[in-house]
Amino acid sequence: LVDQNMSDFRELFFELHPTDQIEILNSVTKKQRSAIYKYVKPEEFAEIFQGLEVTKQKLYISELQQNYAIDVINNMPYDDVADFLAELPETTKDLYLSKMNKEDSEEVIQLLKYDDQTAGAIMTTEYISVSSTDTVGNVMERIRLEAPEAETIYYLYVIDEQLKLVGVLSLRDLIVSSLDQKIEDVMLTRVRSVETHTDQEEVARMMKKYDFLAVPVTAQGKLVGIVTVDDIMDVVDEETEEDFGEISAARGSLDANISAFSAAKKRSPWIIMLMFLGLVTAGVIGEFEETLEAVIILAAFIPLIMDSAGNTGTQALAVVVRGLALGTVDRSSVGKLLKREFGTGLMLGVICAITLLIVVPFLYPEGGIMLAAIVGVSLFITLSLATMVGAIVPLIINKLKIDPAVASGPFITTINDIMGLIIFFSIATALLDYLPQ
Amino acid sequence: LVDQNMSDFRELFFELHPTDQIEILNSVTKKQRSAIYKYVKPEEFAEIFQGLEVTKQKLYISELQQNYAIDVINNMPYDDVADFLAELPETTKDLYLSKMNKEDSEEVIQLLKYDDQTAGAIMTTEYISVSSTDTVGNVMERIRLEAPEAETIYYLYVIDEQLKLVGVLSLRDLIVSSLDQKIEDVMLTRVRSVETHTDQEEVARMMKKYDFLAVPVTAQGKLVGIVTVDDIMDVVDEETEEDFGEISAARGSLDANISAFSAAKKRSPWIIMLMFLGLVTAGVIGEFEETLEAVIILAAFIPLIMDSAGNTGTQALAVVVRGLALGTVDRSSVGKLLKREFGTGLMLGVICAITLLIVVPFLYPEGGIMLAAIVGVSLFITLSLATMVGAIVPLIINKLKIDPAVASGPFITTINDIMGLIIFFSIATALLDYLPQ
Structure with a gap:
């Protein structure tokens, strides 16, 4: 696959799911990877990069030219950038933060402040929030525009002028409503949310209990992010791993693929x-x-x-x-x-x-x-x-x-x-x- | 809450999430439950009933009048009906099946045939399937109509005349497309699916690996159902429980709430x-x-x-x-x-x-x-x-x-x-x- 010419490669490669693209990247030689970097645009590579394990991220980013690397980071969701940068030495982290778009780096610096294993640390800031006085039709139009950026468009969070979370509605609720209805008439006002410092296990329990696909995260009542179900699946795995190690004194060595x-x-x-x-x-x-x-x-x-x-x-x-x-x-x-x-x-x-x-x-x-x-x-x-x-x-x-x-x-x-x-x-x-x- | 009059009760009760309604139901006396049954319509109770544990389901259904009970069952998703009936004695099961709407009971009988712990046993048949020659606008209109029935509207499955699964598209894809586009032009043709006999652990692994919210289930290439992420969360818990019992010789007794x-x-x-x-x-x-x-x-x-x-x-x-x-x-x-x-x-x-x-x-x-x-x-x-x-x-x-x-x-x-x-x-x-x- 990698040894083909650029257009053939791109056609085949981008038919694959990002998870499979990652498997290819992880299975080829360093030389073949350089070819892939040339064939794939930074914004496309960002999609792959955010799914990699941290050790691979560190390795591959060191193989990239700095401008390309910065472009990759600029195109990643903020929560993934923060997770990656948190693993880097202080000086490298600051280098990347200084080269990033100012607006992006501010969001990332904010995320880096949250303690590990809390809602703040696993949340994403790319959600769609709407005002209660908007109409269904307006919001549908906004979703159309913002869908490519947002982590999930299936829940919409309603905030007031002080950015306080006042309601929630699902895309399902929106779709069955008529276009001229006001958001405040179709939203649910009883919103369950977590705080930025809530333990990630607690978040996982709430999402499982209520079958949520996403849960809003607030700080002093203000909406600051959302945690989505795919992040929670990873948390559940992580916690199970910990508990398993605890029972068997094999903590940190449950990986079947190490030497x-x-x-x-x-x-x-x-x-x-x-x-x-x-x-x-x-x-x-x-x-x-x-x-x-x-x-x-x-x-x-x-x-x-x-x-x-x-x-x-x-x-x-x-x-x-x-x-x-x-x-x-x-x-x-x-x-x-x-x-x-x-x-x-x-x-x-x-x-x-x-x-x-x-x-x-x-x-x-x-x-x-x-x-x-x-x-x-x-x-x-x-x-x-x-x-x-x-x-x-x-x-x-x-x-x-x-x-x-x-x-x-x-x-x-x-x-x-x-x-x-x-x-x-x-x-x-x-x-x-x-x-x- | 339960001792109030009907309209007050309904107002307060239906503001709650079904998970919380269940907690109330489980915490009141038998007499208070009879009051709840009177205050709540069968189609509303179905929503609560499907979330109950099997032991509670058996208890509460025995407290209901038969017509009410049948109405509850008729209003539940097929997969939940099948899960419940599978736990009943043969004669009771057949009684309910014979009283159900014919169309519904056929679907349920079909689901009851699948082996425990397979994709067939945990899937739902309430999904939305569309034809590749439909337009985006038509499909949006159909979703508006079918949304209340379907388990998820966030993935749409595209089938051909032989009911074979030929593509998939997310509601996100649909929303960002223009209304006159054909489904075949916006759908993904590389669909990952599982078979009805696929082990539920295998399904869980695939959904975690690809961050799917739902995965289609096929039998001989024909689409017969979908497994959604909330079902998979339960599977993951169940399997972890098994593995934990295996390590500690405490199988079947990990419950902290038994005597x-x-x-x-x-x-x-x-x-x-x-x-x-x-x-x-x-x-x-x-x-x-x-x-x-x-x-x-x-x-x-x-x-x-x-x-x-x-x-x-x-x-x-x-x-x-x-x-x-x-x-x-x-x-x-x-x-x-x-x-x-x-x-x-x-x-x-x-x-x-x-x-x-x-x-x-x-x-x-x-x-x-x-x-x-x-x-x-x-x-x-x-x-x-x-x-x-x-x-x-x-x-x-x-x-x-x-x-x-x-x-x-x-x-x-x-x-x-x-x-x-x-x-x-x-x-x-x-x-x-x-x-x-």
């Missing part, structure tokens, strides 16, 4: 840190060496205690992490949830303890009923507490806004392991005289 | 099954009782081996489960991924082994260098294999379409535990004479 070396580099800090925690667990067992020496069969139950403590903790963790992500767990429901988890832990503990009281004497008759009792009671106490640890730790983390990696599945599992083994060996040591040695 | 008893009931089968697997692990340790008796300090390393094997396995599992969900792992890339994971496992093994060779002689000087060597080498072999187990098991499960619970995090962890302990104790037993006893 073995990069994967090992990203995962090894977790594994080594967890291995040192494993050495702490080893120390706990070392403390009870005498007990173990007296009743060696106790060692066989180490995995059972560890597995059960870890699993119940991970289940409770998964419930809380998902609940926080979906918004079903919030301040008002936390107390209820903790009570629920404690109850669940107690019940799981009772069920497991009874099962062990029946099974253990059968499997390890040499231990007698006392061994079964020790294992059963330890597990009961451990599971009741392990469920609480699994539920409380992520809630505290979330509240304190600490790095959530601390609440990851393996960390909670290790805490529960240590707790479970201490409970088990303490009870066994206390009752050592009653155990057949 | 402690229900939560315990749903989680206990996993915990008990895993506890029995823990007893297998106990058996493995029992087999090596003599070795343990000779060198009791070996017991201290049981948690270390188990934790590290479990953690590397879970990381690999998380990568594969996410990769399958996002579509970054497919047939062509599986070989590459496995090679990658094997390499990663080797590297993680080397790093951990070296760390232990340094740390263990310092922490456990009584074990000498030989103890460190046994622990280090065991961990190296275990981690190399554990990573592969974590990657391969979910791939096989996915290929064989078995219940993915078998590939859940805790199961893989337990398999890796058993493997790791066998390796560790086998090596220790073989080298027992070289260990200080």
Whole structure:
């Protein structure tokens, strides 16, 4: 495709969807890319560039001539420019901002001010706003003109003279209305909006709940942008990725396409840190060496205690992490949830303890009923507490806004392991005289 | 709100978004609901009913008079009717189908034929299709008429005389065109579509990749429906829920709002099954009782081996489960991924082994260098294999379409535990004479 002459290339290339154009760009050599840059106009390349990953954006922009690069940036939506520039070193960022059209760069500088992962950071400023006193016919005419620029034309936002958001109407509402109707007679006055500082997860939840295609963003009641559903799909993916990493201690290394070396580099800090925690667990067992020496069969139950403590903790963790992500767990429901988890832990503990009281004497008759009792009671106490640890730790983390990696599945599992083994060996040591040695 | 008179109630109630109307309905008593049914017309209630959860739908429809209920169903979109009826017992389903308008019931029967979790099952048949020889002006007029019925008016699908899908255009394209242009001159002929049997995850991936608001569904090239982005958001949530349950053995019990008893009931089968697997692990340790008796300090390393094997396995599992969900792992890339994971496992093994060779002689000087060597080498072999187990098991499960619970995090962890302990104790037993006893 790339090796053809310009007009053939353009004909074939521009029949493709931008997503497919990106795939071609990413799959060709540097030399072929230079050919593409020559064949494609800056304003056309802008369309492709805004869909690229940041690492690719940085690479390709370095291959472009500066004038071409500036033209590309001038033709991109403001939110995409801001996202790109936010990743550049301060000096390069300022260079591009100074070369951009003044009007554009002001909008971008405004967007760059918003905190990461807020509505302000993911919103676009290219929406269509209308006045409540306009007529349907006038607005239709404006849409015709502004459609190529706007990110979505399917929702129109109605503002008053102070730029305050006063209503919303969908293109659907507009189309079924007669041309001479006033906007204020067809608009909905109950508009749901978010603030620039609203967390992007909160925005995603609202859009999912109400099936919105876009939601307006306000600052002190003034309309400043909109967040569209395609941006929200990316947010949902990003948040799921985070939650997944949290459960599996694989944060930042879930990408299936990186090299073995990069994967090992990203995962090894977790594994080594967890291995040192494993050495702490080893120390706990070392403390009870005498007990173990007296009743060696106790060692066989180490995995059972560890597995059960870890699993119940991970289940409770998964419930809380998902609940926080979906918004079903919030301040008002936390107390209820903790009570629920404690109850669940107690019940799981009772069920497991009874099962062990029946099974253990059968499997390890040499231990007698006392061994079964020790294992059963330890597990009961451990599971009741392990469920609480699994539920409380992520809630505290979330509240304190600490790095959530601390609440990851393996960390909670290790805490529960240590707790479970201490409970088990303490009870066994206390009752050592009653155990057949 | 509910206790007011009819006109006041209607005024307040219909100012609300259907999602909020649902919340009111779900929060009032049965008696108050009867009042609502009286105040709200069937065609208005249909709007609310289609957004309810199935359990609520079943409850509320049983509270309605039959004629009212039939009217509600007749006024719902076909896909929502099909989703609801699919959950009813055969006889009730047939009753409703027989009372519905004939034309509507035929459409619904057609939809009920599609397999769960496919494009056919989640699509709607209420789309707008146009002919390529129509003019823009004619189509605009048709949209004005059909807008209240159609699920989306923002994409229009162009079909030929055989109902084959030949093009697509967005309302945006339509609006910026002049009224006398022919549809064939403004439509895109490269249409991406899915088949009725396409998996819903595949549909979600395509819509996310191309930022589509809707995608057409075909059967033998004929257009039969569309899937819209709000349906896809629900699919994404559903699939994330599945994947989360898979990692944490909490499948089907991630809901934060069920009672402690229900939560315990749903989680206990996993915990008990895993506890029995823990007893297998106990058996493995029992087999090596003599070795343990000779060198009791070996017991201290049981948690270390188990934790590290479990953690590397879970990381690999998380990568594969996410990769399958996002579509970054497919047939062509599986070989590459496995090679990658094997390499990663080797590297993680080397790093951990070296760390232990340094740390263990310092922490456990009584074990000498030989103890460190046994622990280090065991961990190296275990981690190399554990990573592969974590990657391969979910791939096989996915290929064989078995219940993915078998590939859940805790199961893989337990398999890796058993493997790791066998390796560790086998090596220790073989080298027992070289260990200080």
